Each structure stands twice: as structure tokens, then as C-alpha cells.
Amino acid sequence: MKKHLHYAFCILTLLIVATGCKKNRDTETIDIGKDAFVSATSLANLTKLQLQAAATLKGFSAYAALVQYDVDFYQITYKTTYKGNKINASGLLCIPKGMTSSPALLSAQHGTMFSDADAPSNFPNSFTGFELFASTGFITVIPDFVGYGVSKDIVHPYYDMQTSALAVTDMLQAVKYYLKDKNIAFSNKLFLVGYSEGGYVTMAAQKEIETNTTDNLTLTAAAEGAGGYDVTGMLAKVATVTTYPDPSFFALFMQAYNTTYNYNRPLTDFFTQPAATNIPSLLDGSKNSDQINAALPATLPALFNPTFYAALSNPTAETAFKAQVAANSFPNWYPVSPTRLYHGTADQNVYFETSQSTFNKFKAAGSSQLTLIPIPNGTHETSVTPMMVDALQWFKGF
Template sequence: MKHHVQLSAYFLLFIFITASCKKDRKHEETADKTNFVSASVSASLSSTQIKGLASQAGYGTFSPYLNYDVDFYKVIYTTNYKESQIEVSGLLGIPKGTPSAPSMMSAQHGTMFLDVAAPSNFPAPQAFSGFELLASVGYITLIPDFIGYGISKDLPHPYYDMEYSGSVVADMIKAVKYYLDKEKIPLGNRLFLMGYSEGGYVSLAAEKKIEAEPVEGLSLTAVVAGAGGYDLNGMLSTIATVPTYSDPSFIAMILNGYNSTYGWKRTFSDFFKDPYAGKIPSLLDGSKDGNAINQELTDSPSELLNSNFYAALLNADAEKVLKQAINANSFPGWFPKTPTRLYHGTADLAVPYETSVSAYNKFTTLGAKNIELKPIQGGTHATSILPMMQDALVWLLAADK
């Protein structure tokens, strides 16, 4: 369900080739008290090049905000996974020539299936998410790959796991802050989070993590989350009651993610009917995008899912382990303290708009005072990221004064 944009292949290929020639500088630190591993230059783009990229990608309305040249780096750092420290990666964009020390923005990408789409592969064409533009706006911008992508692509992605989602973002923020301090690169004290689709969920998970464990020297100032599956139980219940669902790849991704992350060792035939059960391992091997996967599956949940499993989704006494995991990852007992906006397209069929309504109602009932629900009228999952970013950027810039 990643938002895909149509780019000029020639334009991005030019950037990719010219940027590849600059990957000869690498900074490494091995100090005992840091999770930072390395940072290597992946591209140095002028604001003119970035404006061209924005125009080609359909983000031309952002051009007035794209004022700074940017150095992009592939960052490697460590995070915890199943009681071990593993190396993960992400993209860092540092604007050049800002009039004052820039604030930090961590931007979280949407659901992805292709290995080559990992943000740290930028400026490879398929790795562009749109969030890279925030660096040219003037933010020191981080885009974590997440566990299961980039240099950790051989691990299963812990899709919609709240703890791993929050930690992989918080740990990149810590690693980058360490790197900036060591390189004497100015950094302001404000921290912002933004994400869409899975990235919307991950942004709230990171907000929860950072509110509980603040990053020294940074103040979490505002959070933007768009079209995330915050109410996973409600989302799966909806899928089980509709005749068609346009993104069956999501169902495969979340069941595979939970089965792998929690070590259930269940077979795909526990969840899916044949021939789909046999197809899914190769469909999720990182070589196909969401559209290609959807074409190999069926949009009928009753035809896709094992009949017993399908019935169990609506039976409160069945599939208790799965449902407990889903509830544990749906922000139980927590609400945002930081000013937060939830954006969602009202015509979103991939992640239903009601998911954000449910989350907003739960958060406000628990005591949230600084949260807004921002419907994008008529917006679908694919079309709502741009209006979200346009509206949110004005809000974030006002908060960054």
C-alpha cells in the first residue's frame, strides 16, 4: 500500500548515476555508548535538481518550499530485534546553508514489498517516497528503512509491531544525533515526526516510544500521521465483512509478519486457501511490488482465506493468540501527549477511514487534548498523501518558529 509515484526514468537515472560517483566518503564511529555505525554519501543534489525531481514525481506544488541543496547519506545503526542488536539502515538528508540550526524530521514510509524501494537506496528511482523533499525545505530529515529492508532485508519485516516500529525510529534519531554532534553539524532542539500508511502507524509508535523515553537534547514538537492501521482489530474485522478488498497483499503481509515476529511457526495454509497459500512465500520475497502481488491473489477475502480462519475473525472465542497480538499492537491504554494530526482519505478502501475515526475517539476518550482528525474528502489511499503533506507542512512550519 505504499504510495507509488510515476517518475521520469531518465531524470532519476541521471541523478542516480551522478550521485553514485560521490559515494567515496564514509564516516565511521565505534564509540562504546552509541548505536551509530556509519554514514556514507549517497547523493548531493542542488535545490534545482530537487525541484525537478518534485515536479516529475507530482509534487510540483512544493517547489516554493524547496530552497536548499541537500547532502543525502546512507546511515547504518543498531537496534534491538529479538533480544539481539542488529544493524539496520536508513536515509539521512542534511540541508546546506540554512540560516539557523535546522530542526529534525523523521519521516516514515508506507507499506513496501520491493527490496529496492528501501529509502536508503535513494536516489535509485524506486526508492523515492516524497519525504526526501523535506530536507530541501530545511529539515534534517531521516527516513528509516525499518527492520526487514535495506541492509536488514534478509530478516522478516515485523509489520505493525508497535515496539519494533517505535524503536527502529527512535534508534535512528539517536544515531543521527550522535553523528551530527561528532561532525559538528548544527541541529536545533525540535523534533517532528511524519508518516503515511504503515508510516502513519509507525509515527504514532515512535511518538509513544519517545514520549516515554525522550531523546536527550530534542523536544518532540508535533506529529503527523496519515492513513495508518491504528485500530488493527477493527481493520481486520472490516476486511472479514466486505465482499471485496482491493489490497490482499496487506493481509498476506500482516499475517506473515506476525507469524514470523512472534515465532508461531504456522503454515500459510492455516491462513489461506490453495493455491494462494503456496504462492505467498515467493510473492513476499522482495522482488514484486504490491500491485504485482495483488494480481496474483484474489480481492475476495472469503476466497483468499482458509474457511475456518475466515470464520474465526468474527468469532470472539477463536484465534485468541492472533487477536491478543493485534490488540497489543493497537496502542492499548495510550494516547498522544504531543500535538498530533491524523489525516485520512474518506474514500480509502485499503486502510478504511473508520480506522482513524476509531483511533481518534479512543485517544480523546483516554484524555488526548492536542489531537486533530483531518479528513481528506474523497481521498483514496493513493491520492491522500499529497494533500496531507501540503496541509501538514504549513502546520509544521508554523510550529517550527
Template sequence: MKTFLLSTIFIALLGCSSCKDPEVLEGPVTAVEKQKDLLVSATKLTTIPAAGLRQIAVSNGQPELAAQVKFDVDVYRVVYLTQYNGQEIKASGLMVVPLNMPGPAPILSAHHGTTFDQKYAPSNFQLNSLTGFEAFGAAGYLTVVPDFIGYGESKHILHPYYDVKHSGTAVVDMIKAGKSFFQKNNIKESGELFLAGYSEGGYVTLAAQKEIEENPTHGLTVTGAGAGAGGYDLEGMLARIVSGQKYDYPANLAFIIQAYNKTYNWNRPLTDFFREPYATRIQELIDGTRTSSSINSALSSDPAQLFNSTFLAALRGAGEQPLKDALKRNSLKNWVPKSPARLYHGTADTMVPFENSQVTVNAMNAAGATTLTFVPIKGGTHFSSLEPMIKDLIPWFTSLKKK
């Protein structure tokens, strides 16, 4: 996924940041009042000056972005507790804290797109792989960027790709860990919570909003959520496969089937789903060391060539019910957001087709959604639509903040 301009700003400043010796702040994992403290540790990585961020934004011809950068930021690697298949595990993420804020600050949870290569997990601080939402810290947001389960501290687990429950709880638990850190370090919150993400991160954004809204025991309220180009309608994806349409990003299909096979303990041989040599290749390719482009080039874009013919026939008929049920359960089009939300999608997107968001928005509106806005990005591809989304999202978030 194309990174946003401010990711480049972070890269350029890496060499000139006022890096300090790592500072480790340990958090207890015992119960604190009603909720368990999920913060394990927060390790300071660097301090990034606002002046340098503004200068590079201007030099790149983006003065409107430079105007949003107001604060120096401290960057931390956070380890926290969450759940995977009912078991407590450690997960990780990046946290960006604006310095010298004049008053309480809102929290922003930012969610990255599909990642195949482990080195691009946000907490690894490989800046060229970040979505760019980290720059919200310099604009005055207490920003948390979860790695997601399967990356960083939890890299021994295959990422539960497009699983609504694990996507939502991994975000919610990092927000709680961040709030614990802010409280322990006397960093004042405004009580506002924003969610934002693109591609898989768009799906994760809505999954987190759903988790928060359906479970008030979390003690969280979403002020606003912005989701771009997510695959919310997984049943629609299945229909695409069944129809036999070619798909130039087969790595995504291989990833979701392999993830469901592991997450739901089906533990079926991949030859049940894929033809050879692809079944063997997928086990070798999705190992956390390769990019999406290298995986795509090693697989077929033709479903009839990629998938086992028996599997494909079962999908077209009454078979493979566990997979069909999982796709339905993890689709978000049958849920209605209660808090303000904006969905963005490029009309020329071929990786996650525009129709995926259109169908989702139509279904939500038909079910009574009143806080949802759909923002089509005319002519936008999956790679060009992130920047227009951000340019609309920043002022919208600002309008929702307490005056």
C-alpha cells in the first residue's frame, strides 16, 4: 500500500531526531479497580521535533499538512495484553505522544493495511511501512497504532486476517493500555476517541467500533471513525471467486483462507483449498518475510487455476459451509454503526472493489444507520485514495472535537 506523505517525513527525520537512551516504563498486570491493567511496558524510542516535520512538509509542496503539525512527539513501543482464541497473549504496537499540549488531548487509534512482511509491523519502527496516521500525534492526538495479532510481540501466531472479533479486541485492548500509560504519566485526555484506518485497517476500524458499541463494559465511546477501502463485505468477495473473475491480488485470498484455517482450528491441508503447486507455495510464501508483490507474482490470478476444483465446485454449491459461515460472521454489512462514521473508497479501486463499500453502506442505511457518511473518491485507486481521505478526515475529526 502506498504510504502517505508524512510517513516519508518520519523517514527523513529519523537521522535528525533527538534520540535518547531507551526508557522502559513497566505497568502492572493486576486488576485495577473494575478492569485489569493491560499495559505491560512502554519503551521510548525517540523524540521527533515538529519544526523538522513542518519543514519537510513544506519542501514537499504540502503546506496544508505543515499547518497541522504543531507539537514535538515522543514515540514508544508498547507491549500489552489481549486475547487470542480465549487465551491471554502479549501483543504490541506503536504509540505517539504529543509534547507540551496546552490542555487535554483526544486519543486516536490508527490502523494499517494488510502486511505480509513482519518487518513492517508498526512497533518495529520501520517507518517506510507505516500508514502515516502516526503524524496525527504531531497534530495533537494521543495516537496508538496496534500491530494487530500476528505481528511484533505476537508474531508466533498467524495473523487472524479479517476476523472481526480479534480485529476489534486487539484495538480496544491497546486503547486501554494506552489510557493506563497516560494516567500513570499524568498525560491528560479529553475523553474523545477517534478511530481511523485504510485497507485492512478500514475493516479493523469498523470492527473496533462494533466491539466498543456492542460491549459497553469496555467503558469507551467512539467520537468519530474514518474507514477507507476495507473489505467489509466478505460474502461479496466469495461471490467474486465463485464467478471466476480474475483477481490480481491472490495473496489476499490465500491469506484469508489460511488465516481462517488456523484461527478456527480447521487445520485442513492447504491442498483442500488450492491446486498444486500453489498449495505448497502458499505455505512457503506467507511466512512473514515476503512482500505482497512477491507473493502475488508467485500465485495465479485466475481462481480456476488457483483453487482446487473440488473446493471451487463446493463453493458454487451447498458445500464448504464452515467457510461460508465464517465469511458471513465476519462481514460488517449487517451491522449498523451508532457513532459518527465516514467510509471512503476510490471508484477505480481494483484491489478492494468500490462496490464492496457501496454494498456495505446501502445495507447499513437500509437497516437504519443515521450517523454514516459515504465519501466516494472519484477515479481513486487503492493506492491513490489514501491522501484524499486524510485531507477530508482531518477537518472532520477537528469539527467533532470539543471546542
């Protein structure tokens, strides 16, 4: 009898310890999110039919047949970190209605934007296309990123790995707290997806989740498209060409690095006149990429200061800048979660070689669940839809 009582006592003790551990972990997750969460504001409630119509109207007709659910939309304001300080950031939360099972969480990262009006949290006046993922059965989170939405007065830290990552993970924590607080069910699966700058931000968030256990986030799978992850390789290629379809990207990139890393150099160090003088007003959030491109020189030798342009291909020049670029190119890490890299082979905005070099580096380092999916003859614009359709079906397989 004593033996049986001792056995029962041991089992009871283990159950209590296990339950206590689970409770502590859940409590930690809620506490992290509670600290991050600021507010939620209802923006819209759209039906399946309205979303199907929006998909067709906005050029996402390939998704229309996949739309299944009505969706509630909210602006989420949350705390994140920029240059070591806590700030308010924002994004869009999309919650499908009428599902019979608990939906997975999906964080979708948008491409490069210039106009404040395009921030995802300005929905329904703005539309990224990622909103449609919610209507296919995912609770979808779309961060504005620092520099847009409620943080629009900050210069967007373009291709800064750490700030990019935290904008995603902090919003996910805030959203998880909000969903728990409102008793909205969700599963333990988490997916990340993004294209162009969003592909880079997605990879940055993946690295943060996989390497920082204090986040209490577990990634199920990630899909990253045309993200220019090898920033060093991207700039090396730029040094060998004279034309580029979107000079606005480089205006944003150099202004971001100059501000984020406190270089505070005159823009004439990087650009010719009058571009150097005009760039701050071109990037004030009132203009889109087409307007900015039209106001900048059409060729790179005419855009860049000749000394700086020559320095891009000189290993001994601009060493501090290049070291920062290298630090943002995912050194000493590789993805361990199931990951797909997508890239159009005819992309002239973000070169296909940057995905190939990243894939090769990660595979050589030991990444065993990584796949590179070339999109034959795909440009930066035409590769978005085939990637998203494939990634969506892939996610649903989990």
C-alpha cells in the first residue's frame, strides 16, 4: 500500500510541476504581450463578397477564389524598440470570422513604401493584398514598420536587421495578448511571409524568433520573396551597372543608414546635386515611388556622388558603411525552420543573385529545411502573385 501511495504521490507531484511550468510559460507570454500592447481600434468589417471584389479591383484576382471568410480589421498600436528606446508603432490586425477551427497566426511583411498613406494600418484606404490571407483562414498581422503609421515622424530604418525584426515580433506579442484578452481562439502555429523589403524583414524576424528564446514565439514556416538579404552582394552588383529602375530605393537606403547609424553626413557625400538637396523633401511621406523616381536622375552615375559610387567597388573605401551593410546581411546564422526563398530570375530591382548567394551560404552552414524556388522570367512585379499563391498553399499543408 505504501508503495502505491508513494507512486501516486510522485505522479501527482509531476503533474503539479508540469502544470505549473505550463502556467508560468503562458503567463510569461501574456506578460510580454501586455507590456507591448497599447491599443486596438476597429477599422472595418468586410464580407467575403466585399473582399472578393476588392481582390479583383486591386489586381489580386488570383486570390479571389481562395477567399472564404468575412474579416474584422483593427489598427493595433504597440511598443517596439528603435535605437535603444521604446516607441509606439502600429500595424493592421485581420481576424477571420465564422471559422470552425482555431486559425493559425500569420505575419505578413509589405514591400518598400514611400507614402505615409500606404501604411497597412490606414486600411481600408490602403491595401497591400496581404489582407486577403485572413479571408483564407489565418489571423493575419501586417506591421506598418517603424517610420510609418503612428511612428511616421521617424526616418524608416530601411534594411536595419534588428529594428525590422522587432517591429514584427513585438507586434506578434501584442496581438497574442489582445487575442487572449478578448477570448479569440488561435492555434499554436505561426507563419511568416513577405516580399521585397518585406522578404528581408521576414527573414530578420525569423532570425529573431529562432535565436531569442525570451520571445516565447515558435515559428512553423517562413516564405520570403526577393528580399535582397545579401545586402553586400546587392551593392556590389549595383557598382557594376549604370541603370536602375528605382533610384528611389537608394535615396531611401542611404538616408536610412545616415540617420539610423548616426553618420549624420551631408547627403552630398552620397548623391549629386540637386538630388542631395531634394531627397529629404522627396522622402517626406507625401510622394509615392513613381513621383520620387521621376524627380531623380535616371542613371546611377548621375545619381551617386562619383567618389561614393567608385567606393562601392573599392574594398578599402567606405569601410564603416560596408561593415554595417555586412552586419545586416545575416552573418553567422542560418534558418532552421521550414523556409522557402522565392525570386524571379529576371528581377532587375532586387537581383536574383542575392537570393542564390544567400541560399548557398545557408545550405553550406547546415540549413536542412531550406528551398530556393526560382520563378522563371519573373520580374520584381510579376513574381509576387505566383509566390503568394504557392506560399499560401504550402502554409495550408501544415
